[in-house]
Amino acid sequence: MTMIDENPTGAPSYKWVGSRSIRPDGLDKVTGKARFGADLTLPGMLEGAVARSPHAHARIVSIDTSAAEAMPGVHAVITAADLPDLAEAGAKTDDVFMSEKILARGKVLWEGHPVAAVAATSREIARAAVAAIEVVYEPLPHVLTVDEALADGAPLLHAEMITRGVDPAPKTPSNAASRVVHERGDLDQGFADADVVLEREYTTKPVHQGYIEPHACVADAGQDSRANLFVSSQGHFSLRAMTATTLGWPPSALTVTAAEIGGGFGGKTTIYLEPLAVRLSSKAGRPVRLVMGRDEVFKATGPTSGSRMKIKMGVTNDGKMTAAQVWMAFEAGAFPGSPVGAASMTAIACYDIPNFLVEGFDVVCNKPKVAAYRAPGAPIIAYGVESIVDELARSINMDPIDLRLANAAVEGTQSSYGPVFPRIGFVETLEAIRDSDHYRSPVPEGMGRGVASGFWFNIGGNSTATVHVNEDGNVNVIEGSPDIGGSRASMALFAAEEFGISVDRISVKIADTQTIGFNDVTGGSRVTLATGKVVIDCCRAIKEDLCRRAAKTWDCEIGDVEWVEGQAQHASGTETPLSLAELAETAPRTGGPISVTKSDNVRGAGAAFTTQLVDLEVDEETGVCRVARYTTAQDAGKAIHPSYVEGQMQGGVAQGIGWAFNEEYIHNADGTLDNASFLDYRIPVASDLPMIETIVVEVPNPGHPYGVRGVGEAGIVPPMAAIGNAIEHGTGVRLNDLPMSPVRLLDAINQRNDG
C-alpha cells in the first residue's frame, strides 16, 4: 500500500487517527460469537416462510389459505388482507408501492413477489404450509428489459403511471416512471468544435450485491401494538419507519435492534421480511423468525438495474472534450426507483465539459424492484462513459490518463450536476496512477492494459452519538450506524485521538432505536464522515466539561486549563495534571456523570474520485481473462483506519471485476430467473483476483474536522470500463455489453479473426 499525502509537511500529525488498530468486532466474528440476523432465538419462537409468485406478471384471482391454516403446527398465515391498504388510505404513491412490494395486492409483478406468509413451529411445517396455500393466477404478458418495457403497446405494470419530468406530461400511461435531465451549453456547437466524435451504445444486466448473509429478522410483537425487531440491516431507523408505514403503525411503536451484518452493499437499506415478521408475530402472539434462502435473495431482493445507454462524445485533436450527449434507460424492476438519477448526475462528473445533455429514464419491468448497490447507478453509466473516453484517447493518439488530466474537474469547476466543486482530488488520483510502479512498468507480453476513473458524491446526513466516560476513565461511544465496513474501529480512533488515550480504552456500541437518537442509513459512504463528526463533537464537548471540572478542582479559571494527551493540565504547570481516570472517579463531586449526546444533520461531505489500472491476460482460444495486476488510487480525504480504507477500495474493485466478467441476472423467456444460486450467479472467488494494489490519496475534505471524504463506494465505479479498455488494448476487440463473459469475448474474437 502506498499513501500519498497532499501536504506532507503541513498536515497535522495524529497518534491514533491513521493507525491500524485491531477492529473491535473482529474477535467475535472470527470465533463465531457475533450474532447475525438469524442468530437470535427467543422462547416460543416460530419459524416463518413466504409464499412467492411463480409468475413474472399475473393477476391474482384468489388466495385460499384454509388448508395451510388447518395444518398442525401452523400458527398464523397472512396475506395482503392483513396489512392496511395504503392506496385506499390515500398514502403517498411511493408508500403504496413499498407496501405492494412487501405483499402483492391484486397483481404479482415479478417471479418471487410475496403473496402470503406463514408462521409455524418449524421451518419444515412453515414451508409445507406455504406449499398448501392455493393461489389462482391469471398470467399476464410480461416485460423484462427497458427495450421491451418501452416498446409500443408494451403491457403495463401500473395502469395509471404517467412519466414524470416530461413537459408537457404525456397523456397516456407507460412503463417509463420518470425522466431526468442535466444540460448546459450548446450541444451542436460542441460537436461542431470537435475533431473526433464517437457514438456508442452499451447495455448492462441486473447484478446483485451478493452479500453472504441472507436477509433475516426476528420479530416479537406484544399485545399492545408494539414490537421488538432484531434484524440484519444497514439502517435500523429507516427500516423502522418503512416497516411502520407498511403496518400502519407509528415508528415509535417499534424497537429495532441492528444485528451484526454479513454484508449489505446497499441492499440492506430497504425492507422485505420485516413487516411480515411483525404481522405474523402479532397474529400468532409469539416471536417469529424469517430467514431467506439464497434463491429468495436472488429472486426477491434488489439487484441493481440493467440498462441501455447511448453516448456521443466529441474531442479536439489536442485533447479537449467539447461535448457529451448521454441517454440512458434503467430498469427499476417492478416499482419505480432505479438509480438513474444518481447515474445522470455522476455520468460526466469527472470532467469539465462545456456542452452536454444527459437524459435518463426510470423504467419499470417484471423483475424484482432494484435496491441500492454501492455507488448506485454510477458504475453502470461509467462503463459507457469511461469506455468511450478510452476510445477517444486512442483515436487522437493520446495517453488515456493525459486526456483525463486535460479535462479533469478541479476545485472551482461547476460540476455537471450543478454545484461548484470545493477542493477535490481527481487530478491527484490520475497522477498517482500515472506515477505508479504499475503504470511505469511495461505492459507484460501478451497482455492488455486499461485505465478508467470514477466519481461518487458521498453524503453526510443525520447522526446521533453519545459519549460517556465510565467511572474507571474508559470511554463508551454509543452510536446508531450499523457497522458494515469497520466504522466502529474508526469511531474508536476518533475518540482515542480526541481524548489522547489508548484506543483499547474506547468501547463502541451500536444502540437500538429506543436507546439512541435518529440515524440515517449506513449508506452513501456517510458514516465515518457524519457519525464520526457527531462522535468528535461529543468528545470535544466532554473535553470542555473535563477542563471545567479540573478548573473547579483547582479553583482556577477554565481558560487556564488545557486538555493534553489524556489529561487536564494547568497552564502554569503548578498543579499536578488530572487524568481522565482521576476526573472520572471524582465526577460525582464535580457535576455528576460525564456524558454528552450530540445530533446533527451533517453537511460538508466531500466527493470521492478514483482512477484504476488493470493488466489483463486474455486466453484468445477460450475467451477466459485473468486479471494479472490491478492498482486503484482513491482519494480518501483522510484515511482514519488505513486497513479498512484499503479494504473498501479492494472490495469495490473485487465486485467490479465480478460485474465485468460474469455477474448477470439470466431470465428465461417465461420471465423466471434461471440462475438464482451462487453456482450460476458468479461472484469472484479469491483465486480469481490478484492482490489489488491500493494507493490511498489524501486530499483533505475541507468540510470535516479530520478531512474525511468517505471511501465505501467510489471503488466499484471504474472496474468494468477499465477491464473493457484492457480487453481492447490486448485483443483489438471492443465489448459494449456487460458481462464481458468468455462466451461473448470468444464470439467477438472469432469475428475479428474472420475479418
Added chain:
Amino acid sequence: MDYLAPITIEEAVGALASTSDSRVFAGATDLIPQIRSGRPEPGLLVDLKRIDRLTAVTEGDTSWTIGAAAPTSGLTENIAFSRQFPGLSEAAGLIGSDQIQNRSSLGGNLCNASPAADSVPAMIVNGARAIIATPDGTRTITVDQVATAPGHTSLEPGEFIVEFEVDKPPARTGDAYLRMTPRTEMDIAVVGAGARITLDADGNCTEARIALGAVAPTVRRVTDAEAALIGHPITDDTLSAVAAAASAACDPIDDKRGTIAYRKQVAGVLAKRVVKLAAERAAGTATENGAH
C-alpha cells in the same frame, strides 16, 4: 427420512432391499444441495462411509483400488497415486474446494451422472472399472458404462459401487485433465477434457484415449481424435486434427453456462491442450508438479 450407516456391504445391500425408496450416499455434496433445492427426499438414506472397503485407497502390484466413497482429497494428497495418475488426481482436485474435497467421492461424482462431473473423463481415459455390489454378489463394468443420461445410471435399484480399479499405466504414458470454467474454482465445467497418451521411444503415439465432459448427455470418448494420433508424433497438425475431431464429436446444449458454438469450439481447444499435456507427461518433458 430415515438414516442408516451400515458397516458391511451385505448390511448395506440388505438395507437397500428393504425399501424401494432408498438412496446411498457418500459425501452428500450433491445429495444435500439437491434435496435442499426441492428434489424429493428419499425415505431411507444409506451412508456408505462406515464400510471400510468403500473408503480405502490401496496400491496393488499392477493396479489401484479406490473406495467409491473415499474422499477425493485422499487421492490428491496421495503422492504415489498423483505421480502415476496426475490427470485423474488433478481432476479430483478440481471438484469444488478443499472443504468439498474432504467429502466428495469418485462414486458420488460418477453416480450423480452429471455430464460435467470432473473426475469421470479422467477415469474413463484411464480405463477405470467399477465393482458393483448387487443382491447376488458383485459385478464389474467399465466406468463409461455407468452413466446413461443426465441423472441416470445403469445401476439397478439396490445396487451401488463398492470401489474402482484402475490399472497402472504402461511405460511412456501420461494422463491429463483440463476444464473451462468462468471462475477459477467453485464452478462447474462448461467443457472438460481428459486424455491419456502413450508414446513409443521415437515419440509416436501408440495409444490414445480422449474423453470430453459437459458437451453431450454423458461423457464422450472421441475415437476420431484418438485415431488421428495413433502412429503419429504430437505435432501442430495432429493436434489440429484432434481439435477438429473433438469439436465434431460434441453434442452440447445451449444454456446459461455456455452456447453450443462456444462449447464445440472450446472442446477442440481443450482436447488439443490436454493431449499436448498428456504427451509431455508421457515423454517426461512436462514441467509442472505431479508429472512423472
